[in-house]
Amino acid sequence: MSSPGSDGASRPGLSRRRLFGAVGAGALAVGAGAAVGRLTAPEPASVDTQVVAFRGAHQAGIVTPAQDRMHFVAFDVTTDSRDDLVALLKKWTEMAERMTAGEQAVPDGAIGAGDYSPPTDTGEALDLHASRLTLTIGFGPSLFERFGLAGRRPAALAELPKFTGDSLDPARSGGDICIQACADDPQVAVHAIRNLARVGFGTVAVKWSQLGFGRTSSTSTTQSTPRNLFGFKDGTRNIKAEDQGAVDEQVWVAGADDQEWMAGGSYLVARRIRMLIESWDRTALHEQERVIGRSKGTGAPLGEKNEFDPLNLDAKGAGGQPVIDTDAHVRLASDEELGGIKILRRGYNFTDGSDGFGHLDAGLFFIAYCRDPQKQFVPMQLSLSRNDALNEYIKHVGSAVFAVPPGVQDDGGYWGSTLFEGQASPAEPVAEPGH
Ligand SMILES: C=CC1=C(C)c2cc3[nH]c(cc4nc(cc5[nH]c(cc1n2)c(C)c5CCC(=O)O)C(CCC(=O)O)=C4C)c(C)c3C=C
Numbered sequence: 207m208s209s210p211g212s213d214g215a216s217r218p219g220l221s222r223r224r225l226f227g228a229v230g231a232g233a234l235a236v237g238a239g240a241a242v243g244r245l246t247a248p249e250p251a252s253v254d255t256q257v258v259a260f261r262g263a264h265q266a267g268i269v270t271p272a273q274d275r276m277h278f279v280a281f282d283v284t285t286d287s288r289d290d291l292v293a294l295l296k297k298w299t300e301m302a303e304r305m306t307a308g309e310q311a312v313p314d315g316a317i318g319a320g321d322y323s324p325p326t327d328t329g330e331a332l333d334l335h336a337s338r339l340t341l342t343i344g345f346g347p348s349l350f351e352r353f354g355l356a357g358r359r360p361a362a363l364a365e366l367p368k369f370t371g372d373s374l375d376p377a378r379s380g381g382d383i384c385i386q387a388c389a390d391d392p393q394v395a396v397h398a399i400r401n402l403a404r405v406g407f408g409t410v411a412v413k414w415s416q417l418g419f420g421r422t423s424s425t426s427t428t429q430s431t432p433r434n435l436f437g438f439k440d441g442t443r444n445i446k447a448e449d450q451g452a453v454d455e456q457v458w459v460a461g462a463d464d465q466e467w468m469a470g471g472s473y474l475v476a477r478r479i480r481m482l483i484e485s486w487d488r489t490a491l492h493e494q495e496r497v498i499g500r501s502k503g504t505g506a507p508l509g510e511k512n513e514f515d516p517l518n519l520d521a522k523g524a525g526g527q528p529v530i531d532t533d534a535h536v537r538l539a540s541d542e543e544l545g546g547i548k549i550l551r552r553g554y555n556f557t558d559g560s561d562g563f564g565h566l567d568a569g570l571f572f573i574a575y576c577r578d579p580q581k582q583f584v585p586m587q588l589s590l591s592r593n594d595a596l597n598e599y600i601k602h603v604g605s606a607v608f609a610v611p612p613g614v615q616d617d618g619g620y621w622g623s624t625l626f627e628g629q630a631s632p633a634e635p636v637a638e639p640g641h
């Protein structure tokens with residue numbers, strides 16, 4: 207197994223490709239991208255930057271610069287055996303570390319297991335790079351009702367309330383465990399989830415899953431802002447990895463918050479939000495911009511010139527009416543209106559065919575990370591669900607919340623070991639969100 211360098215980058219992206227030789231690896235990276243038909247060009251990457259370190263104080267895939275593709279899965283745990291569940295988490299950890307390093311899920315698993323048994327790696331990523339694959343695990347509230355975990359459930363991991371307008375499909379909601387796979391190559395993300403689900407047979411079963419084809423936010427100042435399916439730049443005022451103060455205050459759980467096993471972890475809220483594309487597409491540009499509160503072209507706040515100009519929520523037009531409307535999305539979601547609350551958004555566009563009525567089943571698979579969903583996501587979504595002008599054009603159809611444990615470190619840990627072994631390492635307390 208390879209180990210990442212101290213800078214978080216390593217070279218084992220080559221090893222899955224060793225079959226084909228290491229010469230010209232940089233050129234092959236470009237070829238591999240073209241072969242799977244990326245819709246948007248990946249940001250330039252050398253072989254060295256293909257691997258995101260798996261180990262660390264925090265799991266990768268949260269403040270990691272958002273990759274362009276996602277495969278998200280929620281599992282039900284089908285066993286009653288805690289030992290079997292822990293054994294699977296250990297196996298998953300090994301496989302996840304290998305795959306994020308660009309290696310096969312199991313050494314030589316694709317063709318080395320012999321002619322008479324099923325391959326232990328499914329093989330579709332054999333000639334692909336690591337593609338900045340990250341795998342991030344989370345545990346849902348329902349898991350804590352079993353396996354003797356009741357006393358270890360953090361208060362922050364309460365089920366989300368029903369919000370005005372929710373039209374949730376239980377078949378696309380909840381789950382005992384989630385795994386978020388993000389990569390710059392869709393086949394790499396799908397391969398990772400497929401192989402983890404495959405070895406989980408008998409212990410877990412897929413409850414629901416979602417593919418995302420384009421990031422809808424930036425999580426680093428090094429990234430350009432992408433556009434969502436309404437055509438607007440999305441992620442401009444997101445928390446960025448470089449803003450350490452905001453990340454510590456709003457994203458990472460501190461040891462003193464509640465359950466110590468969550469120190470260095472975070473909470474993930476997932477919402478499958480259908481976007482009523484046809485209705486939006488019949489809406490005048492002026493109204494689209496009023497609803498969002500930003501200009502479609504530049505992404506600038508209404509009344510301003512440039513994308514990153516500050517929101518001026520007090521500005522009034524000639525008639526004395528607010529330039530950014532009282533029910534504009536960005537006003538209602540802003541930390542200025544919410545007592546300092548922020549979240550880290552990491553969502554993806556999706557299109558899952560059409561719905562039988564000639565409408566695209568398309569939208570935003572919204573993912574948010576925060577230190578306490580009850581204090582951050584819930585008040586934000588309460589405000590949006592009641593008053594947001596955007597509600598005429600969207601419908602929340604799936605929902606889930608998960609506790610995302612801290613990262614796996616070099617201490618024999620595995621995904622969830624701080625929960626199952628009680629090995630939490632205390633973290634420095636930092637200020638509460640919004641204070
Ligand atoms: C509960 C949180 C949020 C949901 C749900 C949500 C859905 C949603 N958002 C857009 C499009 C845009 N959102 C933008 C900004 C923005 N959105 C949220 C939160 C939720 N969005 C926040 C916290 C912010 C930042 C507000 C601020 O401080 O300015 C923007 C503007 C660009 C940006 O800053 O990111 C767009 C565009 C859609 C289409 C959508 C549901 C489908």
Ligand SMILES: [Fe+2]
Pocket residue numbers: 535539
């Ligand atoms: Fe938004």
